[in-house]
Amino acid sequence: MSQPRQSMTDPVRHPEAASSRTRTKRALVLLLLTVFVPGGAQVVAGNRSLGRKALVVTLSCWFVLLAVLAVALVDRGILIEVLARPLVQLALAVVLGLLAVGWLVLFVNTLVIIRPRLLAPGARAFAAAATAVLVLATSGVLGYGAHVLNTGRGTIQNVFASGPAFEPVNGRYNIMVMGGDAGANRTGLRPDTMAVFSVDAKTGKTVVISIPRNFQNAPFPESSPLRAVFPDGFNCGDECIMNALYPTVENQYADLFPEGSNAGAEAMLDAAEGITGLPVQGYVLIDMAGFAAFIDAMGGVRVDSGGWVPYRGAPRDDIPVRTRWFPPGELNLSGDDALWYARSRYFTTDYHRIRRQQCLQQAMVNQFNPQTVLTRFSGIMSAGEQLLETNIPQDQLGSFLNLADKSRKTPFERLTLGAPDFGTSAERFSTYPDFDRIRQRVDALLLEASGAAPAASSAPARSTPANDGASASATSGGAAAATTTAAAPSTAASIESGASEAPTTQPDGSPITEDYLIQLELTGQTDLISLIASTNDECSTP
Template identity: 65%
Template sequence: MRHSTATRGLTDPVRYPANAPAQVRTKRAFFLLLLTIFVPGGAQVVAGNRTLGRRALAVTLTCWGLLLAALVVYLVDRSILLSLVARPSVQIVLAVALLVLAVGWLLLFINTLAIIRPKLLAPGARGILVACTVAALIGTSGALGYGSFVVNEGRQTIGDVFATGPAFDPVDGRYNIMVMGGDAGEGRDGLRPDTMMLFSIDADSGKTAVISFPRNFQSAQFAEDSPMRQIYPKGYNCGNECIMNSLYKDVTDNHADLYPESEDPGAEAMMDAAEGITGIKVQSYVLVDMAGFEKLIDAMGGVTVDSGGWVPFRGPERDDTFVRTRWFPPGQLELDGAEALWFARSRYFTTDYHRIRRQQCLQQAMMKQFNPQTVLTRFSAIMSAGEELVDTDIPQDQLSSFLGLADKARQHPFERLTLGAPDFGTSSDRFSTYPDFDQIRARVDELLLTASDEAPEETTAAPETPESPAAEDGDAGGTGDDASEPAAEETTAEAEPSKESESIQGWADSAPTTQPDGSPITEEYLIELEENGREDILSLIADSNAECSA
C-alpha cells in the first residue's frame, strides 16, 4: 500500500510533469502561470515549495483584505480615506509597500517558471509562455513598481509645495484661505495678483463662501494686528496708485521688513487686507501662477462649464480679417488649459466684474471635476503641474483634512459675493473706489450664514449678473492681449454706463440672443461687428457672459 501511494505521487503530472504527455505539460504551465497572476503563492502551494506558497498566500489575502476595507471606507465616507492617503507618513509607507510587493511578485514569477520547467514544453508553447509571462510581469510587478514611483513622486511634490509645521484649527467653525492668481511674466512690472478671492469653508459640511475683491478696490483696511497699519493707518489709500492688486508688489518691494518671519511678505499683507476688509480671520494663502493653472487644467483633462453668454478671447490671425478677437459661444464648453485661462481672464467688451463671476464659476467647475477618479487616473500629471502652480503656506499636515473637506465642498454650490458691481450696485456707483466697510461686513455675515449648516431655508441671494452693460475705462476692446498686459498700466477709474448702447436701433437694453432680424448670433457676425467698429453692440451682446454655472 505504501509503495503504491508513493508511486502514484511520483506520477502526479502537476508536481512531476516529466512523464506527462506534452498536452498535459502545456496545460499545467499555463495553469500555474494563471495562479501566479490571480492568486500569488497558489502555484507554489500546488506544485512547488508549499512553505513559500503559504507565506505568499498570506500576503495576498492580507492585501485583498486591506483593499476590501478601503473600498468599504470609500463607500461609507471617502473623505476619511482621502485624508489618510494624503498624510506624508502614510504615503511613504504605501510607496515602500508597493515596491516590496512588486519585487515579491517578480520573484514568484521567477519561481513559477522554475516549477513549470519551460524546457519540457514544445518550442511553440514555450514561446507563447514566455510572451505571456512578460506581459503578466508588466501588468503586475511593473504596475506596482510604477505605482510606488508615482506615490513617492506625489509625496515629494507635496513636500515641495506645502509648508512645514502643524495643522491649524478652524476659526468659528470655518477655514479661511486667501487665494490669489497672477503672473510676473515678460512685460509685467513685478507680480500683481489679478485674481483675489477669500474662500471660507465650513469645517463640518464643506459649504463654501467665496468673496471676490476687484483689482481696483481702494482704501483697503488692514487687520488690527497688522504691521501695515504703521504705513497706512487709514487704510491703503494714496489715490489711484493704491488699488488692491498693487499691494502685493508694494509690500514685496518696500515693506518686506514688516514681516521678518515670512517667506512671502506680499502674501501676508494681502491676507491682512482681506481680513481688515471683511472682518474674517484669514489663516493661510494660496498663490496661483497662471501658467501653472493652464497646465493643471490640461493635467485634469480639461474642464467643463456652462456659459450664459458670448465670451471673447484673443485668437489666431486670419488672412480674411484684421480682427484677432474670437468668441466662446453660450452653452456647455469643454475647455483645455489655454481656453480656460482665456475664459477666466477676458475683459474684452465687458468689465472686471464679469470676469470675476466667470472665475468663480470656473473654480466651482474645477472643484466638482477634481474628483478621486480624476486624481487616480491623472495623478502623475496633476502632481507635476501642481509643483509649478502653487505657492502656499498651508502646512503639509493640513492637507489630509483639506482633501476630505474638498470632497464635501464639491457637493454644494459656492455662495458668492463680489465687493463691487453687481453685488453692491452698478459699475457707475463706483463702490470699489469708495467702499462702505460697514455694509461689506454686514453682507459678509449674511453670506457666511448662508454658507453654513445654520442657514435658514430661504435666503435672499445676491444678484448673479451685472445690472447694466457698463464697462470700466480700459476694459472694453478686442485688439489687446489681455492676458499679457501689465496690470500697472490699467486705469482704475470706473466709467459711467454707456448711454449709446441704450439707443441702438433694433436692440433691447439687455444682452440679446439674436441679431435684429431674428437670425442667430454667430462668431462671424461678431467679427463683422468689430470690423465695423460696433463695440457698443458687442458690449451689449457680451453683457450676459457673467452668467455661468458649473
Template identity: 55%
Template sequence: MRITMTCWAVLLVGLALLLFKRDWLLGFFAQTWVQLGASVVLVALAAGWLLMFLNTLAIIRPKYLAPGARIGLTASLLVLAVAITGSMGYGAFVLNKGRETITNVFTSGPAFKPVEGRYNIAVFGADSAGNRDGVRTDSMSLLSVDAKTGKSLLISIPRNMQNAQFSADSPMREIYPDGYDCGNECLFNAIYRDATDNHADLYPDAENPGAQATMDAIEGTTGLKVQSYVMIDMGGFEGFIDAMGGVTVDSGGWVPYNGKAWPNSSVNTHWFAPGVQEFNGKHALWFARSRDFTSDYHRIARQQCLQQAMISQFNPKTILTRFTSLMDAGEELVETDIPQQQLGSFLNLADKARSTPFKRLTLGAPDFGSASDKFSTYPDFEVIHTRIDSLIAAEGESKKSKKSDKDTKKAEPSKTPKSTTPEEPKRNTEPGEIGTAPSDAPTEQNDGSPLTEKYLVTLEQIGRTDLLEKIAANNNDCSVP
C-alpha cells in the same frame, strides 16, 4: 502564504475604510511618511512576486512539458508576473510622485484649526509674465469653507478696490492706519507689490511678505480671519487645465478674446459663443481674463465660475487617469503656505464641496449696487461685514432647516413644512450693467438670422463697439453644467 494573506487582509481593511471611514483614509495617505513607507512596501512586494514567479518556472521546468502546455503555462506565468509586479511598481511610482509634489508645494508644520467653524483661505491669481516687472496679483478672493459640510462662500475682491482696511494686528496698519488710501495708486492689487518692495521688513518671519500683507488686507476688508493663502500662477493655470483634460462651463453670453488677426483685417477679436463650452487650458485662461467691451466685474464672475467648475470636475477618475501630468502641472501652478499636515482634512472638504455649488459674492457690482455706484472706490466696510455675516448665517440656518425638516417628516410624514432658509440677498442690476443684457441689445442679425462670430467681427470692423458692449453685457453669466 503568510505574506499573501496579509496583503489580502490589508486590501479588505482598506476597502472597508474607503466605504465607512473615507475621511480618515484620505487623511492617512495624505501624509508623506505614509506614502514613502507604502511605496517601499510595494517595491518590495513587486520584487518578491517576481522572484516567486521565476522560482515557480524553475520548479515546473517547462522544458519537460509537452510543447503546447509549455508555451501556454510559460505565457500565463509571464502575463501574471508583468500584471502583478507592474501594478505594484506603478503604485509605488504614483505614491512617490505624490509625496514629492506635496513636499515641494506644501510647507512643514502642524495643521491649523478652523476659526468659528470655518477655514478661510486667500486665493490669488498672479501674473509673472516675462514682459512684466515682478509679480502682479490680477485676481484676489477669499474662499470660506464650512469645516463640517464643505459648503463654501467665494468672496471676490476687485483689483481696483480702494481704501482697503488692514487687520487690527497687521504691521501694515502702522503705515496705513486709516486704510490703504493714497489715491488711484493704492488699489487692492498694489498691496502685494508694495509690501514686497517697500515693507518686507514688517514681516521678518514670512517667506512671502507680499502675500502676508494681502492676507491682512483681505482679513480687514471682509472681517474674516484669513488662515492661509494659495497663489495660482496664470501660466501654470493653463497647463493644469490641460492636465485635467479641460474644463466645461455653461456660458450665458458672448465672450471676446484676442487671437490672430482675421484675414484682410486689423481686427484680432474672436468670440466664445453662449452655451456649453469645453475649454483647453489656453481657452480657459482667455475666458477667465477677458474684459474687452465689458469690465473687471464681468471677468470676476467668470473666474468664480471657472473655480467652481474646476473643483466640481476634479474628481477621483480625473486624478487616477491623469495623475502624473496633474502632479507635474500642480508644482508649476501653486505657491502656498498651507502645511502638509492640513492636506488630508482639505481633501475631505474638497470632496464634499464638489457636489455643493458655491455661494458667490463680489465686493462691488453687481452685489453692491451697479458699476456706476463705484462701491469698490468708496467701500462701506460695515455693509460688507454685514452681508458676509448674513450669507454665513444663512448656511447655518439651512443646516438647521434640513434637520428640522427631517425630524418633522419622521413625526408627520404626510406634511411638508416650508423651508425657513433666508434668501440670499438679491443682486442689484440695471439695464446695461453687469448681469443683464440691455433691452435694445441685438439678439439676431439684420436679416433675422442668429448672431454669429463673423457678424460680431463685422460690427467691430465698422466701428459699432456700442452694439458689441450691449451684446457682451451679460457675459458674466456662467454656470457649471
C-alpha cells in the same frame, strides 16, 4: 522512504510523463494562479514553503484592501485624510515596491516550475510572452504606483509648508486664493484675481468673497505691521488698488514681516482680513501658466456658458483682428482656453470676468473628484508643483481634501465686493467701499451658508436673469490677471444696469456667429458687441 507511486506520476509536480497538451494546460494554470493567487503555483507544484509565505502576504493584502473599502464606504473622508499624509505615501510607496519585487520573483519561479523546455515550441514561446505581459500588468503596475506615490509625496513636501495644522475659527477655515501674474510687462508679481474662501469645517459648505483687482482703501487690522504704515488704509489713490499691494510691500516693506515669509502674500491676508472682518488663516498663490497645465492634467474643464466670451486668437489671413469667441452653451476647455475664458474682459468689465472665474472654480471642484485624481494622479501632481505656493501646512492637506470632496455636494455661495452685488460698475463701489456694508453682507452670507439664517438673494435684480448656476460658483485663482482692455465706462454702465436686452440673433433673424461678431468689430460697432457679450458672466456647471 521512496515517494508513493501516484506522487511520482502526478502531472502537476512531475510533468515529464504527461502529454504535450497536459503540459501546456499546466503552464497556463500555473501562470493564472500566480496572477490571481500569488504563491498558489508554488504550493501546488513547487516550493511549498515559499508558496505558503507568499499566500500569507496575499491574504494580508486582500484583508487590507477589504478594510480600506469598508472605511471608504463608511467614511471616505478618513481615508482621504490618511492617504494625503507624506509619511503614509512614503510607506505605501515602499510597500508597493516590495510587492512588485516579490511578485516578479514569484513569476520567475513559476516559469522555472513550468519547465519551458518540456513544452512544444509554440507553447514555449507563448509561455514566455504571457509571463512578460503578466509581469508588466502586475509588478509593473505596482512599481508605477510606487513611483506615482513618491512623486505626490515630493510635490506635497515642495509646495506645502511644514508645521502643525491650524484650527478653524468660529467653525470655519478662511483661506485667500490669489492668481499671480508676473509677466514681463508687470512690475513685480500682481495677484489680479483675489478671493477669500470661507469653508465650514464640518460640512465643507463654501462661501467665496471675490475682491476686485481695482479695490481701493483696503484697511489693515490692528495686528498687522502695515497698520502703522497705512493707518487710514491703502489709500493713495489709483496707485493703491488692491493688486498693487503685493509688489509694494515686497519692494518697500518686506522687513516688517518675519524673515523667510512671503511678505507680499502676508500683506494681502492682512488686507483681506481688514476688508471682510474675517480672520484669514492662510493663502494659496496660483501661477497662471501652472493653472493651464493643471487644467490639462485634469483632462480639461466643462462649463455651461451663458454668452459669447471673447479671447485673443491666432492671426487669420482673411481678417485684420485677432478677436475670437467662445460660443454660449457647454464648453470643454483646455488649460489655455480656460485661462482665456477666466481672464477675458474685452467688451465687458472686470466684474464679468470675476463671475466667470467663480463659475470656473466651481466646475474645477466638481471635477476634482477621487476618480479624476486616481486616473490622472501623476500629471496632476507634476502640474501642482508649478501651480501653487502656499503657507498651508502639509498636515492640513488631508482635512482640506476631505472638505473639498464634501463641498462638491453643494454649490458655492458667492459675493463680489463690487458690481453687481454692490451696485453697478459705474457707481464705483470698489473705489469708495463701505466696509460696514461689506461686513454686514459677509456675516449674513455666512449665517445663510451655515443654515442659521433664511436664504436671501444678495445680488440686485438685472433685466437679463442670471443662470441658476451663476450663484453656485467660486473664483478660479489660477485664472489671474488680464492684460486686455475693459469696456468704456458708459458701455459698462449700460451693461450693468441692463438698459437693453442682449440680442440673440442677427438683424435678419439668423443666429449670431463668430464671423458676425468679427464683422461688427471691423465696422466699429463695439457698443453692440458689448451688449451681445453682456450675458457672458452667466455661467453654470454641467
